[in-house]
Amino acid sequence: MQLKRVVVTGLGALTPIGNNIEEYWDALVNGKSGSAPITYYDTEKFKVKFACELKNYKTEDHFDRKEGRKLDRFAQYALVSSDEAIRDSKLDLEKIDKFRVGVIWGAGIGGLETFQNEVMNFANGDGTPRFNPFFIPKMIADIAPGNISIKHGFMGPNYTTVSACASSANAMIDALNYIRLGHCDVIVTGGSEAAVTIAGMGGFGAMHALSTRNDSPETASRPFDATRDGFVLGEGAGALVLEEYEHAVARGAKIYAEVAGGGMSSDAYHMTAPHPEGIGVVRVMENCLRDAGLSIEDVDAINTHGTSTPLGDVAELKAITQVFGEHAKDININSTKSMTGHLLGAAGAIEAIASILAMENGMVPPTINHTTVDENIDPSLNLTLNKAQKRDVKVAMSNTFGFGGHNACVVFKKID
Template identity: 55%
Template structure:
């Protein structure tokens, strides 16, 4: 079976719109949460999110037509893809374009466009007018399609939609297509732009979001006894995956090996995770098996932990069940800093796991000051400050509404 490595990274998030800045802020334990400025949030129970910096503009990276014709989530994807492709340094003109593909993830697609167009329609006094780009801008597959079009990548191209597990699902599929010899390079990851009135209102209705409006930066507190819901985030993460021998032959910089991945389903509830973490347990076990690793060989685990009362506890039980004999496993929940990027979460957290492997640093879980007493004993959750330690292998969990579990494993090359 062919080995697969990571040769390029790109990110757009509240903590940075390039990988270097993003990683520095993650290691330093910075929060990206703040009061929403994209619309007036006063009428909502939750009035904050991990929104991109106010001085960030997609016009810095994209031309007028790319902005006009694409929803914000696609714009984020294009910017992160540009970073990752440049970072990887591969030249598609020097190889068959059919050897390079795109598998991308998103949970909601063009939500902002959808809301704007429907609002205009309902307020129209005469004949309703729809933007001719309305449908293409809202399609969930359009980010992956536009990356392919922009760079002339003619290989495998489709989109995975598994709610908040979407990006990890895309990464797993991209891994396997290279393993099977169906591609030499795959662009993969995820993007979402859910800081909209409909998204905030909808997740408020589900009682999924924190309402700590008086202190947004302390709102996301995974595993903490006072956690009250997640903080919405936005952005994109992109990885360039490459067949190992191909990367080595062209002298590419290799960050880490994508050693394994797995997907399972809870088959339990539309929004809640299985209370005992059954699907998550099997997902982690299968990912380790796929990577050829034992549970005691994993040094760092990036938890899905969104700061919800039910979800964090069930994941903690699952982690304990799989890694209870691994006393050296360090666990952190980086959504405490980035917010929850929905379909982009897995890609952004994969980048964190990769940089943990390359830099031998475990990022902290911020805001967590009093661990929930119901958590299994022995779980080593890194809080406060980053932990310097050798990280030979890192595992990253993502779970999505509908019961989707997707797990990826990276290791030193």
């Protein structure tokens, strides 16, 4: 069976450093940090008092009062970013076959704030279970793609992938496969997350997973730096319109890049810690390259998972060196989480978008906040430190890993 080619024809972003694609890219290349003191709740009793919140986002700017009350923030973010991507794709929604248009979306947690608020309201009440009738439909992770499909009438495959921080990368891989097997012409894919909440910050804080640099939040996310002490929690969404190549060409669509392939693997090691030798990460990149039919020498740039944790960053770079050998020194390696923080289930989507924009603009965004060399990291690797670097990127890889040992990798290439 001849697999169909799959391309990216639309992009949308809602991130801590920009509320649309243009703002997001401008902030990326200029090394802007999205980390700042938390404004959503009183942090007095919390050890960690900062995160990467969205800036200048108001529900009422996008939804009327009635609609907004029915949507958790993670679902709002999904709708806003997917609307931008669909507009960007210039799809004629009156002419396309909506039975061949799907939505496959990633969310690691879903409506955490909704769950938190309902349970707290019950606990503070008189014991009578007076729950909001929208409690369940606001909370469930699959409601984001459901709402996108309902809004636009898309009647193809519709579901959510849940693999912690790999969720939206898994969603993109599923979307890729549905299209190249001929089941769909178009799929809106990506991911969203809104875990900057009392429960989210409290839970990750209890795991000692978060940076505690309250005195300097803007520099707290520092992947590959010897003084890194954990990740900075972020929120937002990224959306991509994936389309069968001939379908896109026939309607004269702008094509950003080809989705060359995707890979998956499992560490099968620990609930939260990566395998110290990066065995699962080695395999996921090898699987991705094999699926794409590319060699190691083809890869120009890798947007790493790079969360700014002591163990994870080293393990991933060891794996890259093992897979790419001497060629690893010629690759622009970066971590855009240094700017956006960690968007959990949305991370794969916004980082894939960063990779695609790097290809389109001939510029690799930096890994910011690096001041101290880590002796455990190979100094010959180009980690694109502190300043964007010009480069003709023909092939870009994006790595995303999740608690539970889930590994996902997607690779994009310039269209031939």
